[in-house]
Amino acid sequence: MDTQIKDAPPPSPQPTVAEQKRAARGATRPGDRIFLGLSRGSGILLLVIMAAIAVFLTYRASIAISKDEANFFTAFEWNTQLIPPKFGIAVLAFGTIVSSIIAMALAVPIAVAIALFLTHYAPRRLRGPIAYVIDLLAAVPSIVYGLWGALILVPHMNGLYGWLDDYFGWTGIFSWQQGAPRSMLTVGILLAIMILPIITNVSREVFRQVPQMHEEAALALGATRWEVIRMAVIPFGRSGVISASMLGLGRALGETMAVATVLSPSFDIQASLLDPGGGTFAQNIASKFGEASELGRDALIASGLVLFVITLLVNGAARMIIARRKEYSGANA
Structure with a gap:
């Protein structure tokens, strides 16, 4: 040997x-x-x-911008017909960010809850029909959402506005002057309904990719169903939920026709979310582009550049968050 x-x-x-x-x-x-x-x-x-x-x-x-006599970033007016012209994006930036924050605050928790319900709680006979309805909502055109918002949502917002004014009007944010409910809160609710299917579908597919062994191991240790979701499902799908949220945020930031149909625009910033007024980048471009002069179109393009930069910053921040949590990604499971 x-x-x-x-x-x-x-x-x-x-x-x-x-x-x-x-x-x-x-x-x-x-x-x-x-x-x-x-x-x-x-x-x-x-x-x-x-x-x-x-x-x-x-x-x-x-x-x-070289011909603008006002401060492009802080001016509260948009008048490109003046000589010299004066225009600024302060109101548009405020309205775009506020309406998107409202939409995300409403849509993300509901979308994640629906995705968890479909993947871990719903009976098999209900999963298909509910998923089909959500997919159908994602395919509805923006103008249809806008018409529904103007004809159905706006007339039925008086009750909610009155309740918010009665109980939270002392904050100033939810004080209501009995005006038409064509405000940032209505826009945020409509945007939340529009981005809900996107976030739900992506989150549902992410939660379906959770390794079965992770869930079975948690159950074997005596965990309840909610503890399995909290300890195994949500950590695994956190980066996917962030990605889904950024997709929804991208649509909320750039939504045009639905916002233009529902909002009563004006170039001032209201302290209350229930008062009409404000505007967004996309809504302002859509409403003014057709009748704008050459300088007016350049001014609208300048506002589009700001929206372009905001979108890039949001996507970059999302990628940084996902990179910090790459240990939860499916590739590393």
Whole structure:
């Protein structure tokens, strides 16, 4: 036996990482090379398109801002017909951010609750119909939501506004002057209804990917169903829920026709969310673009550039949050 051990060939050295990569490249089939080239080219093309959009918006915005006699970021007026013109985005930025925050605060908890109900509580016979209805809501056009909001939602908001004024009017945020309920709160509620299907569908698919072993292990340790969700399901799907929320936030930030149909716009900031007034970037562009002069269109493009930057910042913040929680992603489970 000693002779056999001595005569055994020495173990071959393990290939290095560089050698493994070279071997993988050498073994790549033509179809894989073609797919790699197409996917890489698509990514580069997307970056080029984004850069072109940014350059176009920046160029046209610089023309308008150079002729603006007011402070573009703090002015509370929008009048490009004056000589010299005066316009600013303070009201638009405030309205866009406030309406989106209201929509997210209402939609995200409800969407996550619906997704958890469909994946862990609902009987099998109810999952299909409820999921189908949610998918159908996601396919409804924005203008239909806007018409529904103007004809159905707005007339029925008086009761809610009165209740908020009676019990929370002392805060100033929910004081109501008995005006038409075409305010930021109504817009936020409508946007919440619009983004609810997107967040629900993505969150539901994320929760369905939770490894069954994680849930069975928690149950074996004596956890209740809610404890399984709290300790196994939600930590696993947290990054997916954040991604779903950012998709919904992107639609809320850029929603146009529904907001334009429901909101009573004005270039002032109301202390109360129940008073008519305010505006958003997308609503202002949609309502003024058709009758705007060349300078007016450049001014609207400048406001679009601000919305573009806000969207990029929101997406970047979402990716940073997800990267910090990558230990919960499905790839690392």
